[in-house]
Amino acid sequence: xxxxxxxxxxxxxxxxxxxxxxxxxxxxxxxxxxxxxxxxxxxxxxxxxxxxxxxxxxxxxxxxxxxxxxxxxxxxxxxxxxxxxxxxxxxxxxxxxxxxxxxxxxxxxxxxxxxxxxxxxxxxxxxxxxxxxxxxxxxxxxxxxxxxxxxxxxxxxxxxxxxxxxxxxxxxxxxxxxxxxxxxxxxxxxxxxxxxxxxxxxxxxxxxxxxxxxxxxxxxxxxxxxxxxxxxxxxxxxxxxxxxxxxxxxxxxxxxxxxxxxxxxxxxxxxxxxxxxxxxxxxxxxxxxxxxxxxxxxxxxxxxxxxxxxxxxxxxxxxxxxxxxxxxxxxxxxxxxxxxxxxxxxxxxxxxxxxxxxxxxxxx
Ligand code: NCD
Numbered sequence: 001x002x003x004x005x006x007x008x009x010x011x012x013x014x015x016x017x018x019x020x021x022x023x024x025x026x027x028x029x030x031x032x033x034x035x036x037x038x039x040x041x042x043x044x045x046x047x048x049x050x051x052x053x054x055x056x057x058x059x060x061x062x063x064x065x066x067x068x069x070x071x072x073x074x075x076x077x078x079x080x081x082x083x084x085x086x087x088x089x090x091x092x093x094x095x096x097x098x099x100x101x102x103x104x105x106x107x108x109x110x111x112x113x114x115x116x117x118x119x120x121x122x123x124x125x126x127x128x129x130x131x132x133x134x135x136x137x138x139x140x141x142x143x144x145x146x147x148x149x150x151x152x153x154x155x156x157x158x159x160x161x162x163x164x165x166x167x168x169x170x171x172x173x174x175x176x177x178x179x180x181x182x183x184x185x186x187x188x189x190x191x192x193x194x195x196x197x198x199x200x201x202x203x204x205x206x207x208x209x210x211x212x213x214x215x216x217x218x219x220x221x222x223x224x225x226x227x228x229x230x231x232x233x234x235x236x237x238x239x240x241x242x243x244x245x246x247x248x249x250x251x252x253x254x255x256x257x258x259x260x261x262x263x264x265x266x267x268x269x270x271x272x273x274x275x276x277x278x279x280x281x282x283x284x285x286x287x288x289x290x291x292x293x294x295x296x297x298x299x300x301x302x303x304x305x306x307x308x309x310x311x312x313x314x315x316x317x318x319x320x321x322x323x324x325x326x327x328x329x330x331x332x333x334x335x336x337x338x339x340x341x342x343x344x345x346x347x348x349x350x351x352x353x354x355x356x357x358x359x360x361x362x363x364x
Pocket of ligand 1: 051052123129132162163224225263264265
């Protein structure tokens, strides 16, 4: 049995196979219309969502399966203080597969280890969002014919936007990718993402505050929303929110075949007038997301059927036990009962990173 918590839980070969499967599903929907008959997907959404939850729901319905779940923590026993581990054990009694979204970083990993069914991370705080990345990858695959030799600009909130972190992790495995990181200095890509993803994979990157300067070099422009809900200081959000607005005028400097992506929701980052530009791909991403989620549900249920035994994803990793809690207050370990602090070494100087959230370090 397998779960998908991080996009790199899927190999490059599996991503390619999932893209091909998603395209086949989109072209031959009737072939798959009973593929999940009798199966149930539980959507456990503790955080707001439109696309992700509804596309998971539509995906399971179009596979002939059923969907149960909740939208909003206040509607679940989380409001009474139930742990993610206990929720996952409970839902394993009712469903065959879980898609879950949380504010706490690392919650899907905890659920996948506790429950008896596959878990798909549908977004955990500012950490990861692997199925949005799958939607992004299918869009790039269809529009650009593959993933090598691309210059990709990420613009907006690179600090708190999980879709950026997951897409960078996915792209780090392809050849000759150049990354242009466009953000205000307050919202730069965090050091842990550079240290864990860009640098070990020798990804070429530059940082800039100017979208206009970056524009002519880009094959892909990935716009993002400033993540209001993750700001501690709303005055700072107000100051930064309209820093980048993509307009028809600004696009004049872009390549004729550059594609414009955005995980959505957009707040103000892309003028509605840009929607008519043939390079605008953000609503195609929504549709691609549904087909990729269908392909992923099929793949994980098939693996679970052939091998119902859960893999211990921590086995053989040499993780380090510590009595010091993770210093990231949004880490799942801060609230989960009796969760043992575990760390991985990230360099030879003794630095460690939390296994659950990938963000925090042992507090001293
Ligand atoms: C993204 C998310 O939830 O991280 N939305 C989505 O799933 N399509 C992006 C965002 O909320 O800004």
